[in-house]
Amino acid sequence: MKSTAFDGQWPSARQMASPNCDQRPNSEVSLLLIHAISLPPGQFSGDAIEALFTNQLNSAEHPFFAEIAHLRVSAHFLIRRDGECLQFVDTDHRAWHAGRSCWLDPYQKAWRTALNDFSVGIELEGDDVTPFTKAQYQRLVAVTQWLIARYPQLDKSRITGHAHVAPLRKTDPGPAFDWAYYYQQLDA
Template identity: 50%
Template sequence: MQKTSPFFDERPDDIDISLLVIHNMSLPPGEFGGDDIEALFTGTLDENKHPFFKQIAHLKVSAHCVIRRNGTVEQYVPFSKRAWHAGVSAFQGRSRCNDYAIGIELEGTDTAPFTAAQYTSLASLTHDILSHYPAITLGRIVGHSDIAFGRKTDPGEAFNWCQYRQSISLGKIK
């Protein structure tokens, strides 16, 4: 499902897309469903709807895609464009991960198990991304915590990296 975020720009001309970053998000924190993630990514979040929103309503953030609890994939930014998902970040000594990364948000938290539908959709989406961006290898699929060490913790302890990596490395969607 295509949605449109205003929070993106052009990637630098000489950049190969070579990193996939897995995130998690729930709005309000710990709550699933609703349209608050979409509102944040489209700049329409009502700061009066929840006390936490006063802290974040001014942010200009986006991800390329969000995978909802039921497995629905919503795309906010074309993969060829630079989404604003990683913030201050570095991977293997190279900073500004937004320049060369694709960011996928899973609707969830660090501690709540993700759904089977989310893993299925994530594996399918990953296969599509890998087929179009060969510089993204298994070793270049990371969590937000891996590129923003000490600042971010997502996708968190509940994310089953083993299951996810097996599903993409074996070419199977589990």
């Protein structure tokens, strides 16, 4: 069966298209990368994350924004502190979230690069030190289950954090992310 342009849109997410995406080189989706973001750093709420992912970040609004406004980045999903989920990129397309990174594929037993080609990126609104909310974990589990059902190559062994694939550059989702609780909820 041929897929349509909207097959990779999760029905439970509010859709907000990002221009920072393109076609995947093939149909493989076999990695889920979990990220954390707050803009400005350490502050939650507001529309700065959406503005960054849609190339509308106003560099005059905060000194940090001037440093990052030129970036062309996105993620497939953003999960807010209250559990609201926004989808910026159809999961059948490549979002620009992983950057320079590499990952040891547990099945191929080989290091892989160009992770955006075959991964889905989920940003959690948060930082390294603030515990994530129960609502965020609930929504993350729901979207993870949808992704695993949708992509046969994706399973729990193919879920990791940004810090694990870019350890010299990134720390997210950070020590505040409770991996054990997430996996426990995923198995429930």
